[in-house]
Amino acid sequence: MKPIVSIATTTLGEAIRRRVLLVILLAGLLLLSILPGMSVLSTRGQTSNLISTMFFVIQGTSVLISIVLTVYMIPNEIERRTIYTILCKPVSRWQFLLGKYFGAVLSVGLMMGLMTLVSLALFYIQLRPSPSALVELVQGPLMFFVQMCLLTAVTIFFSTFASPLVNFFLSTGIYLMGTTLSTLYDSFTKNPETHPVVKSAANVITMILPNFSLYNVSNPLVHSEVKVQNTLTYYVNAAGYGIIYVAALLIAGMLIFDKREV
Amino acid sequence: MLSKKKLLGAIAVLMVLQGAFSNFVVMPRYIKDFLPKTSSSGGSALSSELMFLQLFGFREFLAGILWVRGDTYFESGDYDAILPIIRMVTWLDPHYVDVYATGMWHLGYNFTDEESRSDRRYIPYALALGKEGAENNSDTYEMFFETGWMWFNKVDDDYENAVKWFNEANKREDMLNARRNLQAVALQRAGDLKGAIDWYGDLLKKAETLWKETADYAARTNRDTIEGNLDNLLVRLSTRGTLAQERNDGSYDKFPYDTKPPFDVGFSVQAVVEESRVVRVSGTWNVLPVGTRIRFVLRDADFPRAKEAGMEWDYSKEVILDPPKGLTWMQDGLFVKHQQFNRKIDMSRDPTMYPCVSKEYYLEFYYNPRSAAAHIQDKFGWNGEGMTDKNFLREDIRPGTRVVFARLKLTKDQLLRQGEWLDKTPVVATANYIPIKTQNTSTGELIVVPGLRADKPGGVIPRPGPETGGAANKK
Numbered sequence: 192m193k194p195i196v197s198i199a200t201t202t203l204g205e206a207i208r209r210r211v212l213l214v215i216l217l218a219g220l221l222l223l224s225i226l227p228g229m230s231v232l233s234t235r236g237q238t239s240n241l242i243s244t245m246f247f248v249i250q251g252t253s254v255l256i257s258i259v260l261t262v263y264m265i266p267n268e269i270e271r272r273t274i275y276t277i278l279c280k281p282v283s284r285w286q287f288l289l290g291k292y293f294g295a296v297l298s299v300g301l302m303m304g305l306m307t308l309v310s311l312a313l314f315y316i317q318l319r320p321s322p323s324a325l326v327e328l329v330q331g332p333l334m335f336f337v338q339m340c341l342l343t344a345v346t347i348f349f350s351t352f353a354s355p356l357v358n359f360f361l362s363t364g365i366y367l368m369g370t371t372l373s374t375l376y377d378s379f380t381k382n383p384e385t386h387p388v389v390k391s392a393a394n395v396i397t398m399i400l401p402n403f404s405l406y407n408v409s410n411p412l413v414h415s416e417v418k419v420q421n422t423l424t425y426y427v428n429a430a431g432y433g434i435i436y437v438a439a440l441l442i443a444g445m446l447i448f449d450k451r452e453v
Numbered sequence: 454m455l456s457k458k459k460l461l462g463a464i465a466v467l468m469v470l471q472g473a474f475s476n477f478v479v480m481p482r483y484i485k486d487f488l489p490k491t492s493s494s495g496g497s498a499l500s501s502e503l504m505f506l507q508l509f510g511f512r513e514f515l516a517g518i519l520w521v522r523g524d525t526y527f528e529s530g531d532y533d534a535i536l537p538i539i540r541m542v543t544w545l546d547p548h549y550v551d552v553y554a555t556g557m558w559h560l561g562y563n564f565t566d567e568e569s570r571s572d573r574r575y576i577p578y579a580l581a582l583g584k585e586g587a588e589n590n591s592d593t594y595e596m597f598f599e600t601g602w603m604w605f606n607k608v609d610d611d612y613e614n615a616v617k618w619f620n621e622a623n624k625r626e627d628m629l630n631a632r633r634n635l636q637a638v639a640l641q642r643a644g645d646l647k648g649a650i651d652w653y654g655d656l657l658k659k660a661e662t663l664w665k666e667t668a669d670y671a672a673r674t675n676r677d678t679i680e681g682n683l684d685n686l687l688v689r690l691s692t693r694g695t696l697a698q699e700r701n702d703g704s705y706d707k708f709p710y711d712t713k714p715p716f717d718v719g720f721s722v723q724a725v726v727e728e729s730r731v732v733r734v735s736g737t738w739n740v741l742p743v744g745t746r747i748r749f750v751l752r753d754a755d756f757p758r759a760k761e762a763g764m765e766w767d768y769s770k771e772v773i774l775d776p777p778k779g780l781t782w783m784q785d786g787l788f789v790k791h792q793q794f795n796r797k798i799d800m801s802r803d804p805t806m807y808p809c810v811s812k813e814y815y816l817e818f819y820y821n822p823r824s825a826a827a828h829i830q831d832k833f834g835w836n837g838e839g840m841t842d843k844n845f846l847r848e849d850i851r852p853g854t855r856v857v858f859a860r861l862k863l864t865k866d867q868l869l870r871q872g873e874w875l876d877k878t879p880v881v882a883t884a885n886y887i888p889i890k891t892q893n894t895s896t897g898e899l900i901v902v903p904g905l906r907a908d909k910p911g912g913v914i915p916r917p918g919p920e921t922g923g924a925a926n927k928k
Contacts, residue, residue, distance in 0.1 A: 239548075243513035376476075377484050397480070398472030405475070405483050413513055414548045416592040419486040428479045432471055439467035442460055 194282045195290040202294020203301070206260055215259065216302050219252030223309050227317040238318060242328065243413045245310045250335050250407075253303050257339045258362050261295050261346035262355040265448070285445040292347050292441060299339045307332040331412050334426065337433045338406035342366055344437040345401060348444040351451060369403035372396075401436050405429045489547050489589075516546035532563055536774040543586070553586030554599045561607050564776075566783075566803040571607075573784050574776035577769035579603060585772065587621070594625035598632060605639055609824055610763050610851075612643035630660070630675055637682065642823045644836060644853050646686075646695060653683040689827070693834050711831050712839030716740075720747075720842050720857050723882035724816050729870040730801040730809060734816070735889060738789045744826040746786035747794065747857075748819040753781050753811035754862070761850040761858055762819030781807050781814070793889050812865050816881070818845075820857040844885055859883055 206212060226244050265288075268274040277287055310332075311325055320328075345365055349358040379385050379393040406429060411417040419425070489512070523538035539556035542549055560579035564572040583600030590596050601618030604611065619636045622628050633656055640649040660676035663669075690696050694710030705713075722736035738745055750762050757780075758765040764782075783806075787794040800807040822833040822840055833840040837855030840846075845859045866872040867879035 239513050240517060247514070373480055373483055373488055376480065377488060394476065398476055399468075402475050402480065404488075405479050408487050410487050410489050416548065416590070425479070425482050425486065428474075428482070432474050432479050435467055435471040435474065439464050439471060442464050442467070446457065446460055446464075 194280075194286045195293065198277070198282075198287060198290025199294040199297060202264070202291055203297045206294070206298035207301075209260070212256055212260055212298075212302070215252060215255050216305070219248055219306055220309055222248045222252075223306060223313060227313060238415075239413045241314060241317065242331075243409060245314065246331050246335075246409045246413075249303065249306050249310060249332055250338075252306060253299060253335060253339050254342065254366060256302055257295070257299050257342045258346055258359060258366075260298060261343050262350060262358040262362065264291050264295060264347070265350045266355050284449050288347065288351070288445055288448050289441065292343065295343045295347065296340050299343060300336055303332060303336055303339065328412060330422070330426070331409050334406040334408045334429065337430050338403050341401055341403065341406075341433045341437055344440040344444075348440040348447075351444045351448040365401065366403055369401050370407065371404065372400060372402045373404040402432070405432065512545040513549075516542045516549055516552075519545070520549070520552055532559070535559060540772065540774060543582070547585075547589035550586065550590050550593060550595050553582060553590070553596055557583045557586070557599055557603060561603055564806075566800065566806050568799060570783065570785050572776055572806050573782050574780060576603070576607060576766055578771075578773050578776075579607075580767045581769045582772045584767075587618075592625070594622040594628040594632075597622035597625065598628070601639070602635075604766075605635070605642075608763075608766050610821065611766065612639055612823065614767070615639040616643045616645070616648075630663075634679060634682065637686070641686070641835060644823065646690060646835065649686060650683070650690075653679060653686060657683060685827075689831065693831060693839070695835065698838070712834040715839050715841035716832055718820075718840060718842050718857060720818070720820070720845050720859065721883050721886040722818055722859060722861070723880060723886045723888075724861055724863070726863065726867055726870060726874070726879040727797070728801065730804075730807060730868065731797065731799045732816075732868075733795070733797045734787060735793070735795040736787075736818075736883075736886065737793050737889065738820075739792050740789065740829065741792055742828060743790060744829055745789035745820070747789065748817075748821075749785050749787050749796075749798075750815070750817040750819070751781070751783040751798070751800075751863075752815055752817070754813035754815050755811060756780060756782060761847075761860075762817045776806075779808055779810050781809050781811065783807055787818075795889070809865060809868055814863045814865070814868055816861040816863060818857070818859045818861075821851060821854060822856070823851075823854055844883065 223245065226241060226248070265274075268277075268291075274287070278284065307329065311328065314320065314328065315325065342362065346358060346362040349361050353361060376393055376397045379390055385393075408422075408426075411419045411422075519538055519542050523535050523542070526532070526534045526538065536556075536559070539552055539559065542552045543556065546552075557579045560575045560582060562571055564575055566572070580600060580603060583596055583603060586596035587600055597618050601615045601622060604618060605615035608614070616636070616639045619639050623633055623636055637649045637652045637656070640646070640652055657676065657679045660672065660679050664672040664676045692711045694705050694708075694712050697705035697708065697710060717739060719737055719739040722734060725733045725735075727733050732751065734749060738747065748762055752759060756764065757777075758768050783798065783800055785796070785798060787796050800809075822830060822837040823835060825833060836853060837846075840855060840857070842857050845857045846855055847858045848855050850856060850858055861881040861883070863879065863881060867874050867881075870879070
């Protein structure tokens, strides 16, 4: 456990020092800060606009940070040969991989937390909502964080055998597909004209691919008129699904990384 | 570390577990509660390009920006370009009620021919959009009311559908008081007179309470309006003999109610195809007071889901942005003045709206007293009990109502003045049609002075113009 924690904290320190991530974070924060002024561009109600755009910026920035941070993580260690100094100590490869994963998750979580704080502050300044409304609003970024944990696991898994460039496109592609899975599945299953073979294929694909769309819970948060019963159960289930998938990916990553020449 | 076999087994178990958990536990709940519903036909109905627009929950903002763009199309009169924008916005943000309402109105009213007749082939899609909007925004009255209004005002027939939608709107707390009153009129038109009384009664109670609580001028006005409407309704029920008929005690036959004896409207019609796709319809309607509009429909004989002077308007389950190509449906109201109507319908400038590709066409003439003005209803009654016609009275096409309905036929060759009809003028008329003595002026407008004796038609005086020394029609 100790080696995993050490590697995770070191990874967190490295991530904070990386300029590219700081630039992405800064861009995200800048975007967030100008959001209240963008409401005039739309005819929508200010609240729904502000919330939906805030979520967009937080999620978009987090995706970029997760992928950019993780695609280079293991290849860089191998390329710069710093991995030898770690693996020559009593540290297993799986511990190294887990440490890296948790370090990445911590880094993403830290940056998302910062963005969420800025968003909430701006939201409060702009609309003066009740404290309960602010607490409700945190649900969105929290679920996005679980989504980022899953995305980081996907990227870490690919980084055990793919080059950073290939990994970047692979992870981005998987993410884009994963975010539309529920919509696709809904369309296929409810459309009476869909061929049974296509329906079965859609079922299989949604079972295999990581379903990132499950964490996009902004609809009831943006539209107060949408009422959802027992959200906590759903959040726990979705988080549970994410944990199971992350576990599967990390075990697969460990197996591949264990056999890899470094 | 565990053995490779055990790890592979663990991966397999975890993958099966996550797949089953996702597809059978989490995703169904997500689709039910969190996925924005955007189509009444099932599924989220997003095209692949649009699907990516909903990434990151950026939909609402994008929808707002798009709608601003749509507004510029309204300004420039580019109506065709607005429809895709409306559809995209409703897909992106199914809670954007204003766009649904505007989209319905746009589809139902704004696509017109050169003579301002709207393209009714769009109405099923407008109703489908309204239905979808209501499903996606069931917390507010707006889309229920808008859909009801489309039935009430545009379809202007099948009033039970207007009642159904207004009912749903009235269940919502945010329904405007002034709009609640419309339900009583819809109920009358649907033939549910007792329902209309009850509705006014309920409204009056609420309005009284509101007025006493607030002492507000608007509340007082609303209360007075409802009371006036209820009084009118009760008086009409009495004078038209509706209550007597309901009592069924012979009193309707005994006393001279306004609806007795039934008035013979003496309907007759002739249609002359003056040019290709140009039809002049003229005929008689013995009602002297102004205010009658006879519905005239020219449609394909095999128009899908058509019925007498109407169709199954809400057949469409999905919103389509183009009207069904190759189908012809022209509908207009023939205004009666001096007991006759004479109208030239020019469809020649709108071949896309009136493609006329069918082999046969029906010209349908329809009058429903339920849609009539109150002063005419005073004689005809709500259900046409005070109206008769020797040739065209029908009780079977709109159950519970006596309506006037006549149908003429034209072939494609006749309507387009082609083939053997190139040099011959097609004329179709009802058997009882007697040519009306008219004198066409340069404008076609007539001033008919009715004679003092009912059996003698009045003289026809041309409108003042150059030939009569008037100032009009200066060239």
